Amino acid sequence: MLLTDRWLAYLPHVNGPSGAISPDLVSGFTEFAFGPARLWVLPGKGARPHAGGLVRVIDTVPARHASASEWPDTIGFDDLQDALQVFTEIRETAPGTLSIAGDLISIRPVFLRRRAEGWWLSNRIELIRQVAPADAPVDRLAVLEFLILLSPMGRRTMEGGIERLFCGDRVEWSATTGPVLHAEGIKVRLGDPNPDAHPHMVAAQVKEAMFDSIRRKLAWHAGPPVIALSGGYDSRLMAAATRAMGHRYRAYTYGEPHHSEFWAARQIAERLGLDLRTVPYPHDMLRSRMPLYFEVLQGQIDPYVMHIANLLAMPETDGTAVMHGFLGDTMSGAFVCRVAPQFFRSKDALAEGIIRSYAFPNQLKAAEMAGFDKPFEQLCQSAYDNLPDAPHLFQSAMLWACSNRQRRFTSTQAEIIGSRFAPFYPFLDRAYMELWMHQPLMAQVDRTLFYTVFKAHFPEVATIPHPSSVFAIKPALKDILRKFARDRGLDAKEKLYKSLGRELPHPDIMRISYGGETDEIRRSMAAEVEAAAPALRSRFGIDVPQNLMQFCFPTRDLQYDGLHILRRFWTLARYVRWAEDAPEARLASAA
Known part of the structure; x- marks a missing residue:
């Protein structure tokens, strides 16, 4: 071998x-x-x-x-x-x-x-x-x-x-x-769900399936893994499960103390008694990571996934296993929740619902300005053509997410982490996936079964609100008020900076990950795209929207859909440059 x-x-x-x-x-x-x-x-x-x-x-x-x-x-x-x-x-x-x-x-x-x-x-x-x-x-x-x-x-x-x-x-x-x-x-084996199965009985099966997946995968790693703890639901479920199995692994998060993700990860680690360590988050994360992006991911995806590269700075031995919550949200209903219920009536409707959950109006308008005719209709046909056959439409949706969005985008985190550490994905498991695939749609909607798993088996971390809201799976007034006060304090600070004509330094992890940390950086990216317009037309057959900066941010306020548009055109400009570099030089550096 x-x-x-x-x-x-x-x-x-x-x-x-x-x-x-x-x-x-x-x-x-x-x-x-x-x-x-x-x-x-x-x-x-x-x-x-x-x-x-x-x-x-x-x-x-x-x-x-x-x-x-x-x-x-x-x-x-x-x-x-x-x-x-x-x-x-x-x-x-x-x-x-x-x-x-x-x-x-x-x-x-x-x-x-x-x-x-x-x-x-x-x-x-x-x-x-x-x-x-x-x-x-x-x-x-x-x-x-x-x-x-x-x-x-x-x-x-x-x-x-x-x-x-x-x-x-x-x-x-x-x-x-x-x-x-x-x-x-x-x-993965598919079949008809059992709508009469008791939620607590199925929640126990989910817990045991997760425990079994972790045991089988641990057997192939010589040393103890570390946990990538983002503060979201998937990583906290993974951390709580390993703790319930008797393990006390070291956990890592990244960001700064005022970030919601950092706050949630710290609360989770304290409840579980885990040693939580912080990896510094570079303030020019995206542009500084582009050489690694092209070397590892070869320009095939949106580079904001490169935020996971911060884990490469962990002071751990090369080859250490890193437990990550990849695929957990898709299998437990998060993707199904993105698609409105009325779209689960036919395959045509489901394809449209999938695209509507991702395609925002400004992004479609940018695509039209780039020269694409009827971009929404093209994307709906693409989703339809790639929808796998399954006994039920919600199963088709989950399979589409696994074999397209998760496989082509989210899973590339493994390629990044794997340049130094060993990816360890408890939720990427055939038995675990099949168990979720056999749950009825009503168990997926609003992540009902997923939350039941927390309430029944991991209540100690169920009261901690999600980083993006004050909502908790099992509401506890003390935790909700603490999160609410933290969020409102940050809002007030950001308003104060804005009144002074300034931007709050590093206000949230997503803004750093999305690549437009400051107005100066965003203008530099737009200028680079406009300079590369002839090359983009030659290689990809697309036009750059006129006055790209104004198109993305018409009111000067930072809007994330505008930042997504800017970053993706900028990435295509960088791709052209990468593809035209001497290939021999790239291969020599890779070797």
């Missing part, structure tokens, strides 16, 4: 030519030949060399290479779902026959370019770009989805003619068949 985080494969069609590329491109890579097919693999740090026999390569985040190199070569694919969670397996299933398959929801990217002679696949866009130059324009729908939904959906990418394998896709190759794509979808 050879571990890697960089690979390239060429799978010819039947009677197609052998793959031939410049040796300089794959310097340091190990080459495997399967008749005319080729696989080049850059061995990970500490990885054992291939010992002969059938080839098996595991592509995963670098932080897992050292520990995984000690595992037996016979570890099963299902065990990898607990052991690594984020991976792609490239396996010689029989002499001269290859199979490429990913984790439960295909978090680890696999990019594909189909050519007349055969298919090129890699986890790095720049490798494919060099061996098989673009022969098609960029898919404009991918750009529209980036501008509105934070990333392309389905198999689309921001590169012309390059696809990203979808959730559940599996590629097989043999000399007699050539490359074949099997689209199997997310592999």
Whole structure:
């Protein structure tokens, strides 16, 4: 079993030519030949060399290479779902026959370019770009989805003619068949919910499923994990669960004492008796992280997800497991709650409801000014085309969120964390997901069942209000008044600064994460976009809205939808520059 985080494969069609590329491109890579097919693999740090026999390569985040190199070569694919969670397996299933398959929801990217002679696949866009130059324009729908939904959906990418394998896709190759794509979808069992199940009985099942997931995944980590504690519901549930299991892990949050997230995380840690430590939050977070953004995420998503990179500053040993609440909200009803109830009457209506939950009027207007015709209708058709079949529409909605929004955007946090630490996702678990998928819609709406889990099993953290409101799952007057007083005090301070013609320094974590911390930074970003207008037209076929700064912030007040528009156009401008850099230089720096 050879571990890697960089690979390239060429799978010819039947009677197609052998793959031939410049040796300089794959310097340091190990080459495997399967008749005319080729696989080049850059061995990970500490990885054992291939010992002969059938080839098996595991592509995963670098932080897992050292520990995984000690595992037996016979570890099963299902065990990898607990052991690594984020991976792609490239396996010689029989002499001269290859199979490429990913984790439960295909978090680890696999990019594909189909050519007349055969298919090129890699986890790095720049490798494919060099061996098989673009022969098609960029898919404009991918750009529209980036501008509105934070990333392309389905198999689309921001590169012309390059696809990203979808959730559940599996590629097989043999000399007699050539490359074949099997689209199997997310592999979770679906069925009819039981509307008569007692909420407290199901809440106990959810608790036990979570405990079981944590136990199975802990078994593959040599040392104790740390907890990424944001103060939201998912991370607090995870922290409370581990504490109930008898563990007392160290927790980390980031921000400053006046931030709501910091306040909530501190209250949770105190209730659970956890050692909470703070990671400094850089004041120019987004722009300072762009080199890491392009190196790790390859420009395929909205970069505000880079806020998770602050955890890389944790003073922990490389390879330490980091428990994170990824997927918890989607499985427990948060996504279903985004879609108004009237949209669950038909597949057409559901697709419209999904897009309405993300596409705000100013963003759609910006898309129209960029040259997109009927952007809302295009996005609705995209959502419709990508809605998985399921016995019930709310299950289709949850599957869409997992295989599109979560897989293409939120899960990329694993790629960032994984450059130094081992991602640990208790909620990314087939049994846990299937349990939630079998709950009726009424258990998902308003997160009713999720809140029952807290009230019945973790009441000590249920009284702490969510960072974004004074609401608590189990209201307690003392906690609500404390949060209310904290929020009103911050509001008064911000109004005072505004009356003096100034902005409150670092008023909330989201403003820092969204990248427009000050008016000066926002104007600099807008100027950069306007200077890149010809390049954006050439590469993506889009126009920049005239007077972008005025369009985004017409009243000079900071509006988050305007900041989203500015940041995404600015990211596209940076993408053009990144794509035009010398690819050899990028590969050299990556190696």
